[in-house]
């Protein structure tokens with residue numbers, strides 16, 4: 317059986333104006349990323365803001381134009397598919413965002429919001445939709461007496477439950493969760509994570525879970541992919557990545573070493589690191605070389621390929637080459 321989502325050599329680039337003269341440059345948002353999500357599997361994509369995580373997820377749903385690579389949903393290449401064909405497949409993959417208002421219309425009642433995908437994509441009648449909405453509320457741990465309320469009447473955690481109810485309304489095979497708990501306090505974060513785990517156990521739904529915070533994904537991910545400036549620099553079974561990270565960037569993230577954030581730097585002075593990694597059409601060398609404590613000359617000259625890592629997965633770092641040879 318094919319993976320529910322399979323991304324191969326994905327490239328997304330945006331033309332941006334940089335510097336004072338507004339020269340147009342190519343910003344490589346996603347750089348030859350490959351990743352698959354199996355059935356019933358949770359894959360976490362971790363990296364700082366601006367690393368391309370959200371763009372990669374949006375590319376799966378064809379919300380950004382690809383510069384290269386392919387996306388397969390349930391084994392079918394959707395990259396150059398007609399819109400009408402894509403609509404049928406689109407049902408299989410839904411999305412949950414950091415801000416629940418991205419999917420909940422503040423002017424619609426809970427019942428209307430959750431029923432909307434059912435109206436668009438199913439033949440259920442009014443009565444059946446009502447029952448299904450009540451069932452979905454139950455699934456996400458909310459009472460059916462909330463049906464006629466509006467999103468603002470709920471807490472942040474409850475709103476995220478509503479967004480999840482809407483996302484699973486059509487029994488998707490995968491849900492792409494983009495920082496779903498980042499705006500919530502710790503205990504609410506845990507509740508939402510447990511809810512997602514329950515949904516997976518109950519319905520076998522696959523999850524692509526995007527977070528800037530490794531700690532958040534620790535208890536939900538089966539596999540982890542670490543992204544840095546558009547590139548996936550390490551993937552592997554969660555247990556291995558957490559206990560024996562292979563890539564210096566993953567190590568830094570895990571050690572909670574305050575790695576300077578390229579976006580924060582940009583807010584202050586000229587972003588030397590980010591500028592280097594993003595500008596131009598060919599970028600030689602390791603994307604992490606500018607910040608890596610172990611960088612060698614080779615790292616700045618040649619982009620490291622993926623090397624297998626003991627315990628599973630791969631890492632794109634020249635330090636891993638020796639172990640192979």
Ligand code: SF4
Nearest residue numbers: 602605608615633634
């Ligand atoms: Fe650091 Fe070199 Fe490995 Fe890149 S390839 S992470 S610069 S050691």
Ligand code: MG
Nearest residue numbers: 365366369370
């Ligand atoms: Mg993002």
